[in-house]
Amino acid sequence: MSEDFSRFFKPGCVHRQLYTDPAIFELEMARIFGIAWIYIGHESQVKKPGDYFATQIGRHPVVMTRDAEGQLRVIHNQCAHRGAMVVATEKGSADEFTCCYHGWTYHLDGRLKAVPLNHGYPRDFRVGDPKMAMQPVARVKSYRGFIFASEAVDGPDLEGSLGHMTTSLDDMIDRAPDGEIEAAGGVFKHAYDGNWKVYFENLCDAAHPLFAHRSSIEAAQAQSDAVHSDGSGEIAIRQMRQNGAPYSFWESQVGIWTYPNGHSYLGDYHDDSKLVAALKDPVFRDYLTALEKKKGKKEAQRILEVRRWNSNIYPNVSLMSQFQQLRVVHPIAVNRTVVHTYSFRLKGAPEQMFRNTVSFANIVNGTGSLVLTDDLEIYNRIDLGLSSQGAEWLQIGRGYQSDLPDQHSGRKGVNSTSEVYIRNMLDAWQGYMNNGSTGLGAETARAAS
Amino acid sequence: MAKKQKSRPKVAASSRRRVTPLRGRPQPAASLDLHRCVQFIEHETRLLDEAKFDDWLALFAADGWYWVPSEPGQNNPHDTVSLIYDDRRLLETRVRRLASPRMYSQEPRSRTSRVVTNVTIEEAEGRAATVRSKFLMIEYRREQQRLFAGTAWHRLVQIDGAIRIAWKRVDLVNCDAPLDGITQPF
Numbered sequence: 001m002s003e004d005f006s007r008f009f010k011p012g013c014v015h016r017q018l019y020t021d022p023a024i025f026e027l028e029m030a031r032i033f034g035i036a037w038i039y040i041g042h043e044s045q046v047k048k049p050g051d052y053f054a055t056q057i058g059r060h061p062v063v064m065t066r067d068a069e070g071q072l073r074v075i076h077n078q079c080a081h082r083g084a085m086v087v088a089t090e091k092g093s094a095d096e097f098t099c100c101y102h103g104w105t106y107h108l109d110g111r112l113k114a115v116p117l118n119h120g121y122p123r124d125f126r127v128g129d130p131k132m133a134m135q136p137v138a139r140v141k142s143y144r145g146f147i148f149a150s151e152a153v154d155g156p157d158l159e160g161s162l163g164h165m166t167t168s169l170d171d172m173i174d175r176a177p178d179g180e181i182e183a184a185g186g187v188f189k190h191a192y193d194g195n196w197k198v199y200f201e202n203l204c205d206a207a208h209p210l211f212a213h214r215s216s217i218e219a220a221q222a223q224s225d226a227v228h229s230d231g232s233g234e235i236a237i238r239q240m241r242q243n244g245a246p247y248s249f250w251e252s253q254v255g256i257w258t259y260p261n262g263h264s265y266l267g268d269y270h271d272d273s274k275l276v277a278a279l280k281d282p283v284f285r286d287y288l289t290a291l292e293k294k295k296g297k298k299e300a301q302r303i304l305e306v307r308r309w310n311s312n313i314y315p316n317v318s319l320m321s322q323f324q325q326l327r328v329v330h331p332i333a334v335n336r337t338v339v340h341t342y343s344f345r346l347k348g349a350p351e352q353m354f355r356n357t358v359s360f361a362n363i364v365n366g367t368g369s370l371v372l373t374d375d376l377e378i379y380n381r382i383d384l385g386l387s388s389q390g391a392e393w394l395q396i397g398r399g400y401q402s403d404l405p406d407q408h409s410g411r412k413g414v415n416s417t418s419e420v421y422i423r424n425m426l427d428a429w430q431g432y433m434n435n436g437s438t439g440l441g442a443e444t445a446r447a448a449s
Numbered sequence: 450m451a452k453k454q455k456s457r458p459k460v461a462a463s464s465r466r467r468v469t470p471l472r473g474r475p476q477p478a479a480s481l482d483l484h485r486c487v488q489f490i491e492h493e494t495r496l497l498d499e500a501k502f503d504d505w506l507a508l509f510a511a512d513g514w515y516w517v518p519s520e521p522g523q524n525n526p527h528d529t530v531s532l533i534y535d536d537r538r539l540l541e542t543r544v545r546r547l548a549s550p551r552m553y554s555q556e557p558r559s560r561t562s563r564v565v566t567n568v569t570i571e572e573a574e575g576r577a578a579t580v581r582s583k584f585l586m587i588e589y590r591r592e593q594q595r596l597f598a599g600t601a602w603h604r605l606v607q608i609d610g611a612i613r614i615a616w617k618r619v620d621l622v623n624c625d626a627p628l629d630g631i632t633q634p635f
Contacts, residue, residue: 186519186529189627212553219546223538228512232526233539240542338627343530355527359534368517368533370546373630377554 005433012397014426016386019195025334032315032432033058035152036261037161039317039328040064040074042342043145044182050093050108056330057151062137063087063097064147067109074137074149075110086134097134110134144173145181164408165263168311171321174303177290177348181324185343185358190367194379196331199339200425202375203310203318204266206250207398207417209243212378216370217244235356236363240371242270254309254416257406262314262428264421268307268322286350294348312421314428324357325365335383341365396422481578481605481612487568489612490582490603494563497634502544505634510606510613515540517619517635532624532631547632554632559590561633565601577606577615584619588633597635598622 008015018024038057045053046066053064054077061077063086079086079099086099086106096113097106103116112132118125126132139150141158146169148158159166173181192199202208209217220240229237255267292300312318319326324344331337343361345354363369399418403411413420496505509515516526517533526534535543546552567583579602586597599622604615619635 184528186523187625188519188530188532189625191627191629193629215546215549215552216542218551219542219549222545223542225538227538227541228536229538230514230536232534233536233542236539237542358527358530361530362534366530366532367519367628368531368631370543373554373632374552376630377556381553 005430009426009430010393012395012400012423013393014396014422016392016394018426018429019197019382020334020386022334025195025331027433028429029058029331031435032429033151033331035150035155035432036315037139037141037148037150037158038315039313040140040147040149042181042183042326042344043072043142043147044184045091046072048093050095051091052087052094052097052108053091054087054089055328057137057149058331060151061085062149063134065108065110067107071109072140072142072147073109074140074147075134076137078134079104080112080132080134081115106134110136143169146172161261162313163261163263164259164410165265165311165313167306168265168308168313168319168321171303171306171308172319172324172326172344174295174306175291175321175324175349176346177287177294178346179294180347181344182347183326183342184345184354185361188341188361188365188367189338190341190365190372190376191332191336191338192376192379193335194337194383195334196329196337197425197429198379198382199329199337200312200314200318201422202378203312204256204264204421205417206254206256206266206269208378209245209250210247212374213240213243213371215374216240219370220244231356232359232362235359236370239360239363243371245269245271251415251417256413256416256418256421257410258403258412258421258424259406259408259410260428261431262425263312264424265311266309266421267416268309270322283350283352283356287346287353290348290350312425314425320364323360323364324354325361327365337379396426480575481570481573481607483568483570485612486570486578486580486603486605489605490565490568490580490601493614494565494584498561498563500547500558502547502634506540506544508612508614509537509540509617510608510615511537513537513540513614514616515614515619515634516616517621517624517631519624521620521624532621532628533634543634552632554630557591559588559633561589562587563635571602577604579604584635586633586635595629599624599635601635 008018040055041053041064046064049066049068049070051066055062055064063075063077065073067073077085077087079101081099081104082101084099084101086097105113107113110133112127115127137149137151138153141148143158143162143166173179217240220237221244223237254269258264288300308321310318310320316329317326324346326342328340329337330340343357363371366372396419399414399420402414403420404414406412411420411424493505493508514537515533515535517531519530519532523529563584563586565582565584569581570578571581572579582601584599584601588595600620602618605612606615
């Protein structure tokens with residue numbers, strides 16, 4: 001498919017084929033997931049030499065490892081001999097990696113270490129041959145412990161690609177009194193029958209909670225606070241009630257910002273004293289004391305004034321810096337997606353704060369959450385709806401042509417329910433798909449906008 | 450916090466312990482014998498299959514909780530995320546939502562069929578017992594059928610002559626797999 005992808009866009013509209021066509025999905029895997037900086041994991045997932053974490057770039061299995069020298073690596077999870085996947089468990093610790101097929105053994109950085117019966121291979125076969133390795137992914141970079149990789153040999157550097165979104169990653173870390181965070185508390189893996197893009201297109205959608213989440217909002221509003229809670233359910237119920245903020249609040253108070261390369265974030269909508277910074281809460285008071293002690297009063301205040309809900313780093317990671325959550329989107333097929341979500345512990349913060357984070361994760365990202373299950377239903381229904389022969393063009397025109405400029409070369413929605421962030425992602429999409437192999441600068445296609 | 454942990458025996462550890470069946474032992478009249486436990490769990494299963502969630506909720510103690518861990522052998526619901534972890538307050542909210550016509554993930558509704566078997570009493574202190582059982586649950590919804598399997602742990606207590614669930618833990622065999630949304634209690 002070498003055509004110009006702009007034909008899938010009209011002002012304020014996108015063609016439904018983008019979400020249903022397996023051929024487009026295949027190209028996305030090559031031209032977006034095969035090119036862009038893809039979030040792999042956090043360095044705390046591989047703390048010691050030998051620790052590994054197996055994941056995917058698009059559909060390509062890779063392994064993040066820490067080698068014997070403590071260097072972080074991302075290597076393709078494929079034996080150089082006959083191609084079998086070498087690392088078969090999701091995480092663990094190893095001295096070396098051994099292929100189960102013929103016993104080829106690899107160093108933690110992917111270099112071949114030893115080959116049994118090696119006299120049988122061709123005369124020029126050498127264990128030290130760099131081709132005989134679990135190949136390194138072309139480019140691997142850390143932004144303050146967040147590990148990204150790109151399968152493209154050339155292209156814009158990580159920080160340039162992230163642009164202003166580094167401030168959301170900073171916010172994730174800055175909130176830790178000790179200036180360090182660690183992935184902790186397990187992982188959710190929720191799945192749905194639907195395209196990967198619709199997940200991102202929901203993350204900054206401030207117009208949907210009052211409709212999609214009405215059942216959980218109403219159930220939480222009707223809940224008596226006199227009933228026993230160990231603190232966990234209280235957090236969940238408060239969060240569901242927050243989703244019921246009046247429409248005028250969603251519309252005008254939250255704010256939506258978008259940046260080059262498809263990135264965006266939605267401002268925060270919480271005013272609940274338990275869920276966000278408030279002196280009334282003893283756990284938060286302890287936290288604030290620790291933060292001020294380590295960072296100073298002024299810096300602590302600056303940190304807590306950064307208020308963002310979802311920050312989306314296109315194309316595969318979204319974080320809630322204020323709530324220590326991170327979601328990684330794994331496209332499986334044009335109509336199947338799996339999302340892995342992680343929680344982070346703020347080092348130096350009270351232990352109860354992390355337990356609150358776990359409770360928050362359960363309601364916001366949990367597979368059995370009273371909230372998320374309705375989002376997953378929406379994704380399924382989009383896929384089912386798009387299989388009809390109804391409207392060919394999907395509307396992404398809320399706030400169309402009324403975007404405001406942002407000082408960090410971005411665009412801000414005229415109000416918080418603007419679909420500017422969808423148009424912005426699809427602009428990046430076009431840039432990747434049309435360019436094929438080159439990276440993107442600030443000036444990308446703007447047909448949808 | 451310490452008090453709470455004390456009231457929660459480490460279920461995963463006890464599962465490896467040798468089981469002493471209570472059958473045949475002389476028990477005081479009010480004790481929870483295996484027969485009563487099986488009857489209770491079968492009754493609970495039936496309520497769930499018949500979507501009588503209010504009645505199911507009423508089986509829980511006033512400070513009861515319901516837990517579906519996200520990891521095999523998960524130690525507690527506080528330091529690691531859970532597919533479901535509902536204290537009594539959240540469990541009430543969950544059940545209230547299940548009755549909502551605007552619960553879109555239940556439009557259409559699921560139908561479920563559960564089988565419970567291999568029921569054993571793992572620990573018993575006269576009027577209270579920790580009961581282990583195996584279950585299979587079929588969930589049918591919108592032309593798709595899903596199969597869940599695992600081990601359930603009930604902490605049953607007697608309050609005013611009635612059996613109540615102090616806590617229930619459900620260990621799905623595939624708890625750490627990618628899963629589509631879970632709306633039906635197990």
